[in-house]
Amino acid sequence: MKKVKYVLVVLSVALIFMMAGCGGNRGENSEKSIVLNGSTTVFPIAQRAAEEFMNLHSDVNVSVRGTGSGNGIAALINGTCDIADASRPMKDEEIKKAKENGVNPVSTVIAKDAIAIIVNKDNPIKSITKEQLKEIYTGQITNWKELGGADMKIVPVTRDSSSGTFEIFEEKILGKGTEMISSAVVQGSNQAVKTTVSKTPGAVGYIGLGYVDSTVKTVAFDGVLPSKESVLNGTYEISRPLFMYTDGVPKGVVKEFIDFVMSPEGQKIVEEVGYIAVKPVK
Amino acid sequence: MRNRSFIEYALPVFGYVAVIVLAAIVFTVFGEGIPLFHKYSVVKFLTGKVWRPTASLPKFGSVPLLVSTLIVSGIAMLFAVPLGVATALYIAKLASETTKDILKPLIELLASIPSVVYGFFGIVFVAPLVQKIFRLPVGQTGFTAGIILAFMSLPTIASISEDAITSVPSGLELASFGLGASKFETLIHIVIPAAMPGIITAISLGFGRAVGETMTVLMVAGGALGMPHSIFSPMRPITATIAAEMGETPVGSLHYHALFALAAELFVIVVLFNIVAEYYHKKFSARGN
Numbered sequence: 001m002k003k004v005k006y007v008l009v010v011l012s013v014a015l016i017f018m019m020a021g022c023g024g025n026r027g028e029n030s031e032k033s034i035v036l037n038g039s040t041t042v043f044p045i046a047q048r049a050a051e052e053f054m055n056l057h058s059d060v061n062v063s064v065r066g067t068g069s070g071n072g073i074a075a076l077i078n079g080t081c082d083i084a085d086a087s088r089p090m091k092d093e094e095i096k097k098a099k100e101n102g103v104n105p106v107s108t109v110i111a112k113d114a115i116a117i118i119v120n121k122d123n124p125i126k127s128i129t130k131e132q133l134k135e136i137y138t139g140q141i142t143n144w145k146e147l148g149g150a151d152m153k154i155v156p157v158t159r160d161s162s163s164g165t166f167e168i169f170e171e172k173i174l175g176k177g178t179e180m181i182s183s184a185v186v187q188g189s190n191q192a193v194k195t196t197v198s199k200t201p202g203a204v205g206y207i208g209l210g211y212v213d214s215t216v217k218t219v220a221f222d223g224v225l226p227s228k229e230s231v232l233n234g235t236y237e238i239s240r241p242l243f244m245y246t247d248g249v250p251k252g253v254v255k256e257f258i259d260f261v262m263s264p265e266g267q268k269i270v271e272e273v274g275y276i277a278v279k280p281v282k
Numbered sequence: 283m284r285n286r287s288f289i290e291y292a293l294p295v296f297g298y299v300a301v302i303v304l305a306a307i308v309f310t311v312f313g314e315g316i317p318l319f320h321k322y323s324v325v326k327f328l329t330g331k332v333w334r335p336t337a338s339l340p341k342f343g344s345v346p347l348l349v350s351t352l353i354v355s356g357i358a359m360l361f362a363v364p365l366g367v368a369t370a371l372y373i374a375k376l377a378s379e380t381t382k383d384i385l386k387p388l389i390e391l392l393a394s395i396p397s398v399v400y401g402f403f404g405i406v407f408v409a410p411l412v413q414k415i416f417r418l419p420v421g422q423t424g425f426t427a428g429i430i431l432a433f434m435s436l437p438t439i440a441s442i443s444e445d446a447i448t449s450v451p452s453g454l455e456l457a458s459f460g461l462g463a464s465k466f467e468t469l470i471h472i473v474i475p476a477a478m479p480g481i482i483t484a485i486s487l488g489f490g491r492a493v494g495e496t497m498t499v500l501m502v503a504g505g506a507l508g509m510p511h512s513i514f515s516p517m518r519p520i521t522a523t524i525a526a527e528m529g530e531t532p533v534g535s536l537h538y539h540a541l542f543a544l545a546a547e548l549f550v551i552v553v554l555f556n557i558v559a560e561y562y563h564k565k566f567s568a569r570g571n
Contacts, residue, residue: 040529068529077533094532153419160505160526161336177338182508185420185516188500188526192405199410200420 032253033061038072038085039164040189041208042242044273045111046085049261052269056260060253069164076245077101082254084245087113087164106250107243110261112276114209114226114239115168118194118216120201125149127220128204130237133173136204139181144202156184157196157205165190168240169206206238210274228276242275311549315542318342322536327543333507335527335537342540344547346509350424350517351548353510354499355492357428358435362488365432366439367474367481373440374447375469386444393437401501404430409502416514422504424517430498435488442487446480447473478566486559493552496521520548 036046043066050062067075072084077098090098090105098105117133119125125147135141137156145151158180159166174180185203187193190211197203198215205216209226212218218225221238230236250258260266264282271277318327322342330343369389373382405422408430413421450473458468474481504516505526518526524541531538 070531070533071529074533091532093535097532097534155420161334161507163529179334179337182332183506183516185422186505186507186518186526188505188522192501195405196420196422199405200413200422202419 032059033063034083034254034257035081036062036064036072036083036085036244037067037075037081038065038083038245039069039087039242040066041087041113041164041210042066042085042110042244044210045242045261045270045275046083046244048269048273049257049266052265053257053260057253057256060257062257073098073105073245076105076247077103079103079247082246083257086243086245087240088167089243090245103247105245106248107245108250108258108262109241109278110244110258111242111267111270111278112231112239113242114231114236114276115165115172115206116209116212116218116226117204117206117221117238118197118212118218119204120197121215121217122201123149123217125219127223129222130173133204133221134175134178137174137180137184138178139183152202155200155203156181157193157200157203158184158186159190159193159206160186160188163188164240165206165208168238172238208274209276212274228271231276239276241278308549311542311545314539315544315546316539318536318539318543322540327540328547331509333523335531335540340536340540342536342543344520344544346507347518347520347523347544348547348551350503350510351493351519351521351551353424353513353517354427354431354503354519355489357425357513358431358492359485359489361429361432362435362439362492363485366436366484366488367443369436369440370443370447370481370484371469371474374444375465375473386441389437389440391437392433393441397434397495397497398501400430400434401498404498404502412514418514420504420516422502422516423514424503424510425513427499427503427519428513430502431492431495434495434498435491438491439484439488442484443477443481446477446484449480450476475566479563482559482563482566486556489555489559490552493548493555494521496525500525520544 036050043064046064046066050064054060054062066085069084069086069088072081072086073090073094075081076084077094078101084105089107095105117128123144125144128147132141132147136154137158141147142154143151144154158169170176170180185196187196190207193205193207194211194213194216197205221236224230224236226236226239231239244258244261246254246258261269262279264280267277267279267281271281327342327344329345330341331345332341332343333347334341373385377385404426409421409426411421412418412423412426412429454472454476455468458472463471499519500522503519503522505518505522506516507518510517524544527537528541531541
């Protein structure tokens with residue numbers, strides 16, 4: 001008898017674990033659900049769009065997580081999300097891995113993002129060139145004096161090397177293969193870069209346009225300030241498309257959601273959270 | 283009777299849940315970390331001074347990250363151990379009942395503040411302060427992170443040390459007083475040595491907290507990838523590296539395995555530290571008897 005009880009206890013513990021494991025397994029339920037996962041840059045758009053979408057469709061449950069482009073894409077490949085948000089195109093090895101798992105990633109460009117170059121509010125610098133920025137981030141220029149500013153050490157602030165924002169900065173400013181100086185301060189999010197720059201007199205950093213506010217100063221890049229016009233007409237160089245990836249061409253409730261994001265209402269959300277709409281806005 | 287025997291059999295199972303989870307974690311971390319060494323040399327990983335995981339020719343030298351971890355948690359222990367043990371002594375032996383009843387819960391409250399709040403406090407308040415006091419170009423340094431970690435591990439060290447000191451049999455103290463020792467002499471020569479095994483446990487748990495803390499160091503240590511020049515340079519401990527890079531790393535890539543290898547390295551260090559702590563714990567326990 002005692003043996004039986006022991007087995008029962010083990011079984012019930014195992015059952016708890018199995019039930020916990022079932023959380024990730026989503027089928028066609030009576031309540032329709034959409035799971036989004038991925039880029040922290042796309043997150044504000046996805047979150048707002050999900051809220052508005054659920055107001056319009058009370059029978060659909062949309063959940064959004066901002067864990068990073070790589071995580072979102074991995075989740076799409078593993079089948080644990082319906083839409084992967086990404087601030088960079090999928091890499092070849094990711095596409096290969098998706099194909100191996102029978103997932104056919106299809107991208108939709110939902111918005112554009114410009115990367116703003118920011119300095120501390122008290123810094124008199126108004127404009128910076130691509131060449132100067134490159135020399136700052138490779139350690140050739142180390143004092144604001146050299147750019148006509150105050151005699152103050154420059155503190156370059158950057159994102160971790162695997163963030164989508166870093167990749168675009170590396171591609172457009174440094175050029176592939178050029179190494180950033182290793183003494184640059186590294187922060188894990190747009191928000192943290194902004195806070196660091198606002199608290200450090202000599203700092204320079206780069207963040208998504210959606211995160212800029214009055215605590216920091218945006219400088220012109222090659223004479224152009226980031227704005228909707230300068231990004232769409234191509235004069236502001238540091239910009240990038242933002243994606244939503246789906247497995248195959250979107251269909252059913254997922255299609256409805258993506259259509260909503262691309263609709264005038266959805267694109268209005270894009271502008272309200274600080275990014276640049278790619279379709280007409282309501 | 284039936285119920286009692288059921289619980290008797292159930293309890294060991296729950297006791298082993300922690301062990302099962304630990305085994306699963308070790309298995310995953312080493313299982314995902316070891317594939318790095320099929321393509322990248324172990325020696326280069328352990329002795330390399332450059333961490334450039336996304337360069338076209340990636341380099342996975344873990345030394346600067348390990349040095350950063352040791353600096354940050356070393357500074358934390360430098361502040362937290364004396365402060366924590368002194369706090370414990372005060373609460374256990376000197377403070378009045380009322381002071382004790384107020385102070386102890388307040389210190390333990392420090393432990394329940396989420397680490398992201400500590401991190402935010404660090405960026406907004408401590409880092410600018412450190413920058414001004416030491417006239418640095420940037421306030422986010424290993425030293426700043428160490429100070430904050432000290433306050434994060436303080437409650438663990440203070441609380442467990444206090445329990446250890448309180449549980450020293452009062453007979454020992456009375457005997458000491460009886461031999462003419464002063465209160466201070468009794469504390470230093472009798473109470474602390476008798477409570478030493480507990481204090482060592484407190485320190486090793488506090489160290490574990492400091493070494494494993496992720497969010498705060500990610501936000502406050504500055505994150506620079508190079509080898510730290512001094513304790514006042516921005517640096518990036520192992521946990522911060524894993525947290526910062528894991529989110530965007532393609533699963534199954536060399537970089538992904540390298541992050542798990544880092545986790546394995548950290549795990550080995552913590553285990554080694556615990557073995558040393560256990561050795562001293564045993565040594566002092568034996569002496570106490």
